[in-house]
Amino acid sequence: MKPMLRMFYAIFLQPSQNVLYVDHRIVDQTANADSFVEVSGIMKACAANLLKICSDLRLLHMNGAIRLPAVQAGSSIMPGKVNPTQSEALTMIAIQVMGNDTAIGIAASQGNFELNVFKPVIGRASCR
Numbered sequence: 001m002k003p004m005l006r007m008f009y010a011i012f013l014q015p016s017q018n019v020l021y022v023d024h025r026i027v028d029q030t031a032n033a034d035s036f037v038e039v040s041g042i043m044k045a046c047a048a049n050l051l052k053i054c055s056d057l058r059l060l061h062m063n064g065a066i067r068l069p070a071v072q073a074g075s076s077i078m079p080g081k082v083n084p085t086q087s088e089a090l091t092m093i094a095i096q097v098m099g100n101d102t103a104i105g106i107a108a109s110q111g112n113f114e115l116n117v118f119k120p121v122i123g124r125a126s127c128r
Helices: 003-012 026-031 034-063 085-108 119-127
Strands: none
Touching (some): 034 119, 085 119
């Protein structure tokens, strides 16, 4: 496990109970958001991989190399057309995760001295 991720777990989660608790290093915790940035970066990397997989599946389906199941009806003027709705939905989710990573990165870079007032933005983007 990466050191920053290990620190994230050590700071915010008690290993035995998996509940949030208040850290005694309050100055460090109010000034820095490194752990959130690292976890968000890991999620962004996973989203990028899923985005590529979905794009590849759509292209392979359009070329006829594979056949995606017909989950929803296609077009009334094009019988047999299959809309890749599942891969499209996953693509939208992946793009949202990438956008949240950008918001977390920018919010973590803000703040003055020992206080970062953008923690609510980081929290909201982390939970979406």
